[in-house]
Amino acid sequence: MDPLKVLLVDDEKEFVTTLAERLELRGFQVLIATDGEEALRFFDTDLPQVVVLDLMMPGLSGMEVLKRMKAIDFKIPVILLTGHGATKDGIRGMQLGAFDYLMKPIDINELISKLDDAVKSVP
């Protein structure tokens, strides 16, 4: 079975690289983007199977990025990371088509189980 290709989008470089490393240790193929524009560029070149997207980013907001991703590929599952505003933003994101949301700091095992669920949800 091919490794699951995950795109991590977060402006906190330290966070996103470390998380990427941990996921790779667990057998995921990880793409990293530190802003929305960069993330969207992967959709032209190297389409991920699942996206983990931080909502609080400078430049393009997470919510905006989510809309654009959904516009490009309606079926792509997106898991949102919320910093503050907590559930309210999470629920709004899900209305926009996100698969689920997690609050930072995240538990790696919880993230992995959500990633699995997300991929399985795609027919």
Next chain:
Amino acid sequence: MDEYCCLVDLGLINKKGIQLSYVGPYEFLGKNYSKQSWFQEVVVKGNYISDVFMGYRQFPHVAIAVLRRTEEGRYLILRATIDTSKFDNIIASMQLDQESDAFLINREGILQTPSRFYGKTLDKYPMSFPRGNYGPIVVEEVDPQNRKMLVAYAPFTKINYIMVLTKQRSALLKPWYTLRSKMLFIFAISVVTIILVVFKLTDTVVKRVKEADEKRELAYREVQHTHKLSSIGRLAAGVAHEVNNPLAIINEKAGLVKDLIEHTPKFEKKEKYLELVESVLQSVNRCKTITHRLLGFAKRMEVEFENLDLNDLIKEVLGFLEKEALYRNIDISMHMENDLPWIDSDRSQLQQVFLNILTNALAAVEDEGRITISTWGKDQETVVASIQDNGSGMSEETRRHIFEPFFTTKKEKGTGLGLSITYGIVKKLGGDIDIKTKVGEGTTFTIFLPKKQKG
């Protein structure tokens, strides 16, 4: 003789003092009066009125004699004896009141008619009286009964009698005294009324002012509290935002360290490193709990209302805590009103409220303690839920600060936000919370919730 009412007898006497004719009860015909003093007086003065005397029949009499000259130059004397009860009748007709007395005395001070207070006819008049001739005078006297009397003396000019009229001074002044005491009474009543009204008014005004002060104080405190809560809310959001990202990084770094250690074959002190990194991760988790609660606290500024059954909601919340209660053998009894009206409120926030209060109750009771949950409809607008525990209770000091953010008695275990959030929510939902507590006896939280939301 009867038609002459009071005449006892009547007789004619010639100038030699011989009784010429006589009508009356005695045999006086032919009797010689020439040697008697009254006869000589009437011959000189033309008339004579005697003092009262007790006659042969032992009742008071007055004798009157009048001299008349005939045309032939002779003269005759008409003598009559009068029963003095006539005088009594005249005095009686004066209609004297109870405290007054009127009678006649002669110039020697002998009572000529009976007196109400000073004796019978012919008794000695007990008080001194003015002698000589004078017009009517009034004097003040103290009588033998020691009463202050006003006494009026009116001597008759041709007769030896003095008319005496006595009246008790107090009786005389009685109308004045009555009027005065009436006025005093009215005055006193007025003064008392005025004082009462003034006191009542002052009292009311003071009470109003005090009430207003208290209300203002309360409102001020509430505003302050709300203000505190909302600034805490903003601060919380800021802190959560700023702290959460570095926290996430620490979490991932430490996680990676853990992963790496786990993926490395056994090396020196591996267990120690794992233990250390696990401790870091646990601390991160504790921080996470705090930031998430802070976020939750900040978030609770918006509400979504729905119609819900408070009983159901409490039972749901209790579901989360049943395990702990079971494990610690805590007796949870419920007295819920069966047809408790549904209320308009925010489900998730109310869940938070009851979760917080029930968690506190569980923390307060010993193992095998008791928690009683009751609900009832208070009135048309309000339903009430109370949660009573028989736990440790709190001091007055604790009770006063219990709803303040960051106030905690649980030291490291609590954030001090639970009851502050609870209070904020209940207030926002238009309700109120009341706490009754006693150290060693337990605590009762009573939550009042409106049935309908205003506006």
